[in-house]
Amino acid sequence: xxxxxxxxxxxxxxxxxxxxxxxxxxxxxxxxxxxxxxxxxxxxxxxxxxxxxxxxxxxxxxxxxxxxxxxxxxxxxxxxxxxxxxxxxxxxxxxxxxxxxxxxxxxxxxxxxxxxxxxxxxxxxxxxxxxxxxxxxxxxxxxxxxxxxxxxxxxxxxxxxxxxxxxxxxxxxxxxxxxxxxxxxxxxxxxxxxxxxxxxxxxxxxxxxxxxxxxxxxxxxxxxxxxxxxxxxxxxxxxxxxxxxxxxxxxxxxxxxxxxxxxxxxxxxxxxxxxxxxxxxxxxxxxxxxxxxxxxxxxxxxxxxxxxxxxxxxxxxxxxxxxxxxxxxxxxxxxxxxxxxxxxxxxxxxxxxxxxxxxxxxxxxxxxxxxxxxxxxxxxxxxxxxxxxxxxxxxxxxxxxxxxxxxxxxxxxxxxxxxxxxxxxxxxxxxxxxxxxxxxxxxxxxxxxxxxxxxxxxxxxxxxxxxxxxxxxxxxxxxxxxxxxxxxxxxxxxxxxxxxxxxxxxxxxxxxxxxxxxxxxxxxxxxxxxxxxxxxxxxxxxxxxxxxxxxxxxxxxxxxxxxxxxxxxxxxxxxxxxxxxxxxxxxxxxxxxxxxxxxxxxxxxxxxxxxxxxxxxxxxxxxxxxxxxxxxxxxxxxxxxxxxxxxxxxxxxxxxxxxxxxxxxxxxxxxxx
Ligand code: IVH
Numbered sequence: 001x002x003x004x005x006x007x008x009x010x011x012x013x014x015x016x017x018x019x020x021x022x023x024x025x026x027x028x029x030x031x032x033x034x035x036x037x038x039x040x041x042x043x044x045x046x047x048x049x050x051x052x053x054x055x056x057x058x059x060x061x062x063x064x065x066x067x068x069x070x071x072x073x074x075x076x077x078x079x080x081x082x083x084x085x086x087x088x089x090x091x092x093x094x095x096x097x098x099x100x101x102x103x104x105x106x107x108x109x110x111x112x113x114x115x116x117x118x119x120x121x122x123x124x125x126x127x128x129x130x131x132x133x134x135x136x137x138x139x140x141x142x143x144x145x146x147x148x149x150x151x152x153x154x155x156x157x158x159x160x161x162x163x164x165x166x167x168x169x170x171x172x173x174x175x176x177x178x179x180x181x182x183x184x185x186x187x188x189x190x191x192x193x194x195x196x197x198x199x200x201x202x203x204x205x206x207x208x209x210x211x212x213x214x215x216x217x218x219x220x221x222x223x224x225x226x227x228x229x230x231x232x233x234x235x236x237x238x239x240x241x242x243x244x245x246x247x248x249x250x251x252x253x254x255x256x257x258x259x260x261x262x263x264x265x266x267x268x269x270x271x272x273x274x275x276x277x278x279x280x281x282x283x284x285x286x287x288x289x290x291x292x293x294x295x296x297x298x299x300x301x302x303x304x305x306x307x308x309x310x311x312x313x314x315x316x317x318x319x320x321x322x323x324x325x326x327x328x329x330x331x332x333x334x335x336x337x338x339x340x341x342x343x344x345x346x347x348x349x350x351x352x353x354x355x356x357x358x359x360x361x362x363x364x365x366x367x368x369x370x371x372x373x374x375x376x377x378x379x380x381x382x383x384x385x386x387x388x389x390x391x392x393x394x395x396x397x398x399x400x401x402x403x404x405x406x407x408x409x410x411x412x413x414x415x416x417x418x419x420x421x422x423x424x425x426x427x428x429x430x431x432x433x434x435x436x437x438x439x440x441x442x443x444x445x446x447x448x449x450x451x452x453x454x455x456x457x458x459x460x461x462x463x464x465x466x467x468x469x470x471x472x473x474x475x476x477x478x479x480x481x482x483x484x485x486x487x488x489x490x491x492x493x494x495x496x497x498x499x500x501x502x503x504x505x506x507x508x509x510x511x512x513x514x515x516x517x518x519x520x521x522x523x524x525x526x527x528x529x530x531x532x533x534x535x536x537x538x539x540x541x542x543x544x545x546x547x548x549x550x551x552x553x554x555x556x557x558x559x560x561x562x563x564x565x566x567x568x569x570x571x572x573x574x575x576x577x578x579x580x581x582x583x584x585x586x587x588x589x590x591x592x593x594x595x596x597x598x599x600x601x602x603x604x605x606x607x608x609x610x611x612x613x614x615x616x617x618x619x620x621x622x623x624x625x626x627x628x629x630x631x632x633x634x635x636x637x638x639x640x641x642x643x644x645x646x647x648x649x650x651x652x653x654x655x656x657x658x659x660x661x662x663x664x665x666x667x668x669x670x671x672x673x
Pocket of ligand 1: 082083084085118119120121122123124125141178222223284302303306308
């Protein structure tokens with residue numbers, strides 16, 4: 001019998017070999033073995049893992065998508081953005097959601113809010129453009145703004161009609177839905193993929209559509225993007241039309257009103273979720289009435305008119321091997337339990353967050369403990385509780401570091417002025433590029449999808465480039481030595497060239513994404529957008545950082561003391577200033593295009609008192625839709641103070657003194673129409 005180290009060596013050799021062939025095939029387009037030889041190699045690896053379970057690891061080729069997807073798809077902008085959904089986990093969340101909706105819409109009674117209730121299939125979303133009844137373009141979601149052109153791969157899916165016969169089909173429409181693999185079909189190919197979703201994703205992004213064809217993908221339609229002819233009033237009407245037009249819709253779609261009924265339906269589906277032929281991770285609730293949907297509009301990346309009601313998590317027991325500290329971009333120190341790898345709901349988990357020191361103490365979690373680990377969808381797995389019966393005498397308490405493990409700076413807790421308490425989270429007091437771990441995280445944030453969106457510069461690559469001293473500060477990204485990169489293991493001419501292209505492309509960036517990319521604490525996507533609409537161009541932005549007059553921002557509805565202090569502290573730091581200055585000299589930062597159609601362009605508004613028949617939230621959203629701005633203080637910058645019922649006398653007086661126009665609700669309405 002072979003000994004353990006020999007087996008390990010054999011396994012290692014084979015995995016190294018397959019890696020080499022992956023590079024030759026996908027990055028260099030120069031395969032030196034046939035497909036069947038490749039399959040044999042892969043089969044060998046999987047067989048070894050099945051025989052000797054200690055070989056299984058998270059980098060195993062058996063967990064990596066069968067064939068690495070090509071990175072070379074052309075991209076195209078979505079005509080209507082592809083958004084994500086906010087989540088609800090229990091009836092409390094749902095009640096809050098409905099209350100918020102009812103408030104926004106100024107409804108007196110929420111009983112009649114009707115939802116289109118649809119199972120949330122855990123697959124890959126795709127957008128299909130039909131012109132004159134022909135399927136002409138298929139896009140992946142991408143970053144929601146632009147997707148990859150995967151038309152040919154989508155064409156191989158039987159469920160996707162190539163031409164629509166129905167005469168009432170819109171002339172120009174994007175049909176959106178989920179591409180997935182049925183569980184039964186997945187069984188046949190499960191050795192090659194981590195889970196059905198992974199298989200669908202890998203298959204969809206194959207360079208060669210014939211590869212896609214080999215894997216039995218399905219498609220279920222559920223919404224539209226651009227649509228030249230909306231002649232229906234409800235989401236449920238649209239779902240019915242989809243079926244008439246020849247698309248598959250989910251047979252479990254329903255129309256439901258009332259939270260109790262939603263919860264009941266959720267319970268029923270959850271109990272039979274494992275009997276369904278597709279993976280579901282919850283239900284999607286959409287306000288059924290499209291007029292209401294239109295009024296509700298969007299927040300940042302998700303519609304107000306829909307929410308996902310997730311299923312409860314899967315869980316499993318495992319042993320804590322060690323506790324490590326992870327340092328985040330904002331300096332937060334998060335304790336993470338390294339656990340013995342365990343399969344939870346189809347995914348191998350080896351890390352589980354412990355959140356913070358207080359949690360460890362409260363749950364009395366020790367190294368060596370057997371713990372219950374929970375995992376829900378794409379949320380990071382966390383340790384739920386300790387199985388005390390299984391505690392051994394040599395379990396070890398964890399002592400939280402008093403200095404940052406990366407840079408040695410003191411660890412501190414922030415004082416929250418609102419709750420008048422210290423935060424539970426401890427953070428590195430350096431909070432900048434001086435701390436190595438924070439710097440790496442900052443760069444990961446900088447290149448992420450929502451910021452510079454540099455493809456080919458994933459987390460692992462950032463770490464590698466950091467280690468090799470290729471990147472220390474964000475601007476180093478634009479000055480990489482591609483000749484050197486090409487010679488690195490795992491890189492080739494093609495992949496280096498692709499990286500170069502995506503870095504060049506990223507140099508054209510919108511102002512809001514640029515502000516967001518800087519990773520200023522408390523300036524998330526929403527606030528970055530707000531600031532960019534205020535500054536309009538990078539010149540104004542830079543002028544402010546020089547004049548340091550951040551207090552002037554307090555006028556903006558949404559920017560408060562916390563944000564202002566954070567901006568001040570960020571721009572007091574020399575390295576940060578240097579980074580921003582250098583970046584500006586390298587980049588082409590696009591000015592904000594103001595909505596030319598906006599009737600309220602350049603006009604600023606503030607509300608006081610109660611409005612009739614419309615909520616504050618909807619009134620604000622109407623102003624923003626028409627390119628106006630909302631201010632939170634009366635100042636010379638204010639154009640209109642809209643006074644509803646019982647306005648604050650002081651505000652009206654202030655406005656009059658400053659010469660600001662005070663108008664009533666109907667006068668405001670006239671400005672809109
Ligand atoms: S509607 C803006 N309907 O869920 C509305 N999405 O987190 C979003 N999904 O990317 C799309 N089933 O991949 C919608 N019946 C359904 C869905 C569904 C699954 C996925 C979709 C989307 C994600 C949003």
